[in-house]
Amino acid sequence: MNNELVNVSITLNGEKVSAEVEPRMLLIHFIRDIMNATGSHIGCDTSQCGNCTILVDGRSTKSCTVLAVHADETEVITVEGIGTTENLHPIQKAFWEEHGLQCGYCTPGAMMASIDFLSQNPDPTDDEIREGLDGIICRCTGYEFIVNAVRSAAKMMNDDSAVKGEV
Amino acid sequence: MEKMVGQRIKRKEDPKLITGNGMYLDDMKIPGLLHASIVRSPHPHANIVSIDKEKALKHPGVVAVYTGKDLEGKINPVPTSWKVPGMDLIETKQYPLAINTARYVGDGVAMVVADSKYTARDAAELIEVDYEVLPSIANQKEARKDGAPQIYDEVPGNVAFKYVAGEVTDEDLENAEVVMKGSYNTQRVAPSPMETRNSLAQYNPGSGDLKLYVGSQNPHIHRMVLSEVLNFPEHKLHVKVADMGGGFGGKIGVYPDEALVSYASMDLKRPVKWVETRNEHFQSANAGRDMMVDLELAGTKDGKITALRAVNHANIGAYLATFGPGNPTIDFGLMLSGAYKIEKAQCTTYGMYTNTMSVDSYRGAGKPEVTFMLERAVDDFARKINMDPIEVRRINFASKEEFPFTNAQGLIYDSGDYVKALDRAVEKSDYHALRQKQEELREEGRYIGIGISSYVELSGFGPSAVAGAIGFQGGIWENSTVRVHPGGTVTVYTGTSPHGQGHDTTFSQIVKDKLGIPYEDINFVFNDTRAVSMGWGTYGSRSLAVGGNAVGLATDKVVEKGRRIAAHLLEAEVEDIEFEEGVYSVRDDNSRRKTFQEIAKAANFAWSLPEGMEPGLEEQTFFDPSNFTYPFGTHIAVVEVDIETGEIEILRYIAVDDSGKIVNPTVAEGQILGGIAQGVGQALWEGVQYDEKGQLQSGSFMDYAMPKANFFPKIEMEFTETLSPVNQLGSKGVAESGTTGSIAAAANAVMDALAPLGVKHIELPLKPEKVWRAIQKGGAES
Numbered sequence: 001m002n003n004e005l006v007n008v009s010i011t012l013n014g015e016k017v018s019a020e021v022e023p024r025m026l027l028i029h030f031i032r033d034i035m036n037a038t039g040s041h042i043g044c045d046t047s048q049c050g051n052c053t054i055l056v057d058g059r060s061t062k063s064c065t066v067l068a069v070h071a072d073e074t075e076v077i078t079v080e081g082i083g084t085t086e087n088l089h090p091i092q093k094a095f096w097e098e099h100g101l102q103c104g105y106c107t108p109g110a111m112m113a114s115i116d117f118l119s120q121n122p123d124p125t126d127d128e129i130r131e132g133l134d135g136i137i138c139r140c141t142g143y144e145f146i147v148n149a150v151r152s153a154a155k156m157m158n159d160d161s162a163v164k165g166e167v
Numbered sequence: 168m169e170k171m172v173g174q175r176i177k178r179k180e181d182p183k184l185i186t187g188n189g190m191y192l193d194d195m196k197i198p199g200l201l202h203a204s205i206v207r208s209p210h211p212h213a214n215i216v217s218i219d220k221e222k223a224l225k226h227p228g229v230v231a232v233y234t235g236k237d238l239e240g241k242i243n244p245v246p247t248s249w250k251v252p253g254m255d256l257i258e259t260k261q262y263p264l265a266i267n268t269a270r271y272v273g274d275g276v277a278m279v280v281a282d283s284k285y286t287a288r289d290a291a292e293l294i295e296v297d298y299e300v301l302p303s304i305a306n307q308k309e310a311r312k313d314g315a316p317q318i319y320d321e322v323p324g325n326v327a328f329k330y331v332a333g334e335v336t337d338e339d340l341e342n343a344e345v346v347m348k349g350s351y352n353t354q355r356v357a358p359s360p361m362e363t364r365n366s367l368a369q370y371n372p373g374s375g376d377l378k379l380y381v382g383s384q385n386p387h388i389h390r391m392v393l394s395e396v397l398n399f400p401e402h403k404l405h406v407k408v409a410d411m412g413g414g415f416g417g418k419i420g421v422y423p424d425e426a427l428v429s430y431a432s433m434d435l436k437r438p439v440k441w442v443e444t445r446n447e448h449f450q451s452a453n454a455g456r457d458m459m460v461d462l463e464l465a466g467t468k469d470g471k472i473t474a475l476r477a478v479n480h481a482n483i484g485a486y487l488a489t490f491g492p493g494n495p496t497i498d499f500g501l502m503l504s505g506a507y508k509i510e511k512a513q514c515t516t517y518g519m520y521t522n523t524m525s526v527d528s529y530r531g532a533g534k535p536e537v538t539f540m541l542e543r544a545v546d547d548f549a550r551k552i553n554m555d556p557i558e559v560r561r562i563n564f565a566s567k568e569e570f571p572f573t574n575a576q577g578l579i580y581d582s583g584d585y586v587k588a589l590d591r592a593v594e595k596s597d598y599h600a601l602r603q604k605q606e607e608l609r610e611e612g613r614y615i616g617i618g619i620s621s622y623v624e625l626s627g628f629g630p631s632a633v634a635g636a637i638g639f640q641g642g643i644w645e646n647s648t649v650r651v652h653p654g655g656t657v658t659v660y661t662g663t664s665p666h667g668q669g670h671d672t673t674f675s676q677i678v679k680d681k682l683g684i685p686y687e688d689i690n691f692v693f694n695d696t697r698a699v700s701m702g703w704g705t706y707g708s709r710s711l712a713v714g715g716n717a718v719g720l721a722t723d724k725v726v727e728k729g730r731r732i733a734a735h736l737l738e739a740e741v742e743d744i745e746f747e748e749g750v751y752s753v754r755d756d757n758s759r760r761k762t763f764q765e766i767a768k769a770a771n772f773a774w775s776l777p778e779g780m781e782p783g784l785e786e787q788t789f790f791d792p793s794n795f796t797y798p799f800g801t802h803i804a805v806v807e808v809d810i811e812t813g814e815i816e817i818l819r820y821i822a823v824d825d826s827g828k829i830v831n832p833t834v835a836e837g838q839i840l841g842g843i844a845q846g847v848g849q850a851l852w853e854g855v856q857y858d859e860k861g862q863l864q865s866g867s868f869m870d871y872a873m874p875k876a877n878f879f880p881k882i883e884m885e886f887t888e889t890l891s892p893v894n895q896l897g898s899k900g901v902a903e904s905g906t907t908g909s910i911a912a913a914a915n916a917v918m919d920a921l922a923p924l925g926v927k928h929i930e931l932p933l934k935p936e937k938v939w940r941a942i943q944k945g946g947a948e949s
Contacts, residue, residue: 038194039187043361044445048868051361079187092185096177099833103667104184105361105412130877139361139413140667142844143876145837
């Protein structure tokens with residue numbers, strides 16, 4: 001085992017952060033345990049559940065599957081970086097309004113995956129949303145209200161950009 | 168003003184959870200925190216010859232290593248909390264770490280405590296355990312046979328208990344016009360909350376207090392049981408639950424792991440945290456179901472069912488779980504006749520020790536299993552006598568005029584209108600058109616199936632005297648304290664323990680309607696044994712029916728005390744004081760009024776109170792309901808089976824459920840939807856796999872098929888509303904109904920699709936390979 005520490009620097013939710021860590025440290029542990037951004041969760045150990053999903057350079061990434069060193073010099077966005085209670089991101093607003101969460105544990109990962117999905121497919125059908133959520137396991141909701149939330153967020157975001165287009 | 172109860176209110180819980188401000192157990196850091204990792208047996212059954220912990224102890228960062236021998240005499244065995252009178256239970260000793268013998272894959276044999284979780288796991292790898300492998304067995308029916316491996320010397324034939332409920336004689340069956348036999352097994356599944364189990368113990372050597380954060384659905388039960396296990400007094404043990412990522416029954420149990428972490432914290436005088444990995448969860452978190460049921464059904468040619476006689480071999484695992492003995496005997500055994508008026512029913516249960524993880528409550532806990540048995544059997548019976556399965560159900564239902572209705576084994580159902588829910592489901596699905604469509608498609612070589620399931624559930628646990636009669640080691644009442652602050656805002660304490668169900672929102676709706684104060688002025692405290700005087704937790708769909716009603720009743724007492732203060736201040740008779748929309752006023756003279764906030768201040772300041780009244784505005788209620796509640800409904804699933812591949816597509820799913828008064832339709836729908844996903848998951852995809860010796864083969868989400876979003880169509884659902892007479896709200900349980908109704912609906916749909924091919928039975932889960940094989944064999948399979 002290589003115990004030599006290595007420096008990892010990332011931009012986390014807009015802020016430059018760095019730390020010396022073991023090269024084997026997972027990105028999810030770097031974010032949660034070193035940087036104290038505990039909004040992203042761990043639900044499995046085999047990359048199935050997607051509860052740890054974050055955005056790395058804009059693309060949704062299961063952060064339990066990436067070493068922190070691999071993310072060096074990248075831009076990372078987690079649930080803490082998309083909106084605040086006063087100014088919610090449309091995906092947050094939609095999850096709230098559509099009852100897209102119960103225990104809330106998978107929710108940050110599900111929202112981050114949805115943000116990337118909607119950036120690729122801004123006007124999806126319900127079937128496409130269900131396919132798009134394939135990387136997420138939720139045990140509470142049966143998914144239907146998550147699907148409603150993603151559809152509602154798409155509408156909000158499209159209406160939003162339409163308004164901006166007019167200005 | 169419109170009442171809040173009954174409205175679709177957005178959840179109060181959500182703003183923190185959608186912004187990353189939730190505080191789950193593993194999010195917590197405490198100065199000096201240590202991390203534990205548990206070494207588990209890789210063998211289903213083995214003697215522990217020796218454990219070499221030297222290498223681990225020398226590993227930098229390791230603080231302690233414990234084995235079963237180290238803890239002998241220091242921690243007591245973890246007991247079961249459900250001992251049904253008359254079951255001749257043989258309870259074996261589950262030591263927090265196995266001392267001489269490991270009895271399932273995942274049985275703890277050592278624990279490492281270190282300064283980081285990486286170090287703890289590294290060191291766990293360094294512990295060398297020398298095992299002597301023993302004969303082992305996983306299947307409960309095999310375990311009862313002569314010559315089967317014996318799991319305990321003191322348990323002959325591996326039978327932990329035998330329990331008989333009801334009586335059906337051979338004559339009852341022999342004299343019937345139609346007799347049918349069938350096996351209806353529900354396979355073992357894993358509850359699988361997305362947050363695994365965990366605990367964080369913090370012993371304070373100065374005060375002698377032990378604070379334990381634990382993934383628990385019932386912190387007061389954890390306190391009570393762990394107090395015994397640890398020889399530690401209840402009043403010094405403070406159990407709390409952080410935000411929790413689901414439970415589904417898997418976090419009812421009091422487990423060895425939290426006792427170990429607590430012990431280590433006391434021994435090392437430092438906080439210790441343990442978080443289960445998903446792989447560990449599959450090994451060592453209580454599983455659900457695993458009942459093998461052989462049923463005899465007697466009936467008449469015109470569709471009346473006259474008797475049911477079942478033998479249930481329930482796999483209870485290597486040790487008895489907290490509620491383990493109760494699920495097959497009471498929840499399953501006493502609900503044998505379901506929604507039907509059947510004269511006679513008998514259930515004989517064998518609780519079987521095997522070399523597998525323990526089995527405890529999982530969403531529905533006995534009711535999904537018995538509903539699966541009964542509803543599959545009703546369909547088979549309908550097919551046998553060539554009658555539409557809807558008609559057979561209609562003929563046998565207890566009618567709404569018969570409530571309170573006493574079932575074949577003596578349970579008294581509170582209220583019901585089974586025909587109404589069935590009719591709505593038939594109408595909503597356009598059942599008769601579906602049948603016609605099915606015929607047409609068969610001509611084209613396409614196989615669609617229509618599956619019906621009409622269920623009734625024992626929920627809303629419940630009257631405590633009954634708990635005593637059935638050997639549940641605790642009460643099942645609920646308590647609530649409503650504390651009014653001087654400014655008129657309110658903090659409410661209650662003993663149910665939410666972890667996703669939305670109690671904060673729905674219970675606030677109840678309080679808001681009664682007090683008329685702003686919704687934002689109501690705050691709830693749950694999940695804390697020091698804040699909440701006593702309570703029994705969240706399971707058995709009891710939170711609203713028992714806890715929500717306790718909240719309502721305590722709030723009523725606050726209103727009444729306020730009324731007496733208002734009468735005093737307004738110089739009026741108490742009977743003349745009206746209370747509406749948060750204002751006390753004198754009847755016929757609205758100008759004489761006091762707001763609730765003014766009364767709150769007057770009560771807390773106590774400058775002028777009625778003669779003899781104590782200061783303050785705070786009331787507590789203990790609500791022990793007179794009966795359980797019995798939600799019911801009918802689900803209809805429509806599937807298409809591709810007979811070339813065995814693949815099943817769910818085309819439609821219709822759910823009509825009745826949970827009495829619905830407080831928040833959106834929240835209730837969420838419960839039904841989640842429940843259906845788990846029930847259909849059991850029918851079609853999920854399954855914990857052991858080989859015949861008990862080696863675990865499904866140790867991760869790669870091997871265990873969790874339902875995903877694209878497995879389901881949109882669910883078509885609605886509620887009928889038949890009030891319960893046993894509580895103020897008229898509410899019944901809702902959280903388990905979706906699961907209870909759906910296993911049979913999905914399975915019946917598949918069997919209906921395959922009926923023309925001669926396929927009569929396939930074991931759950933109905934995976935494509937099994938379905939394909941059954942189709943190839945046709946009638947030969949059954």
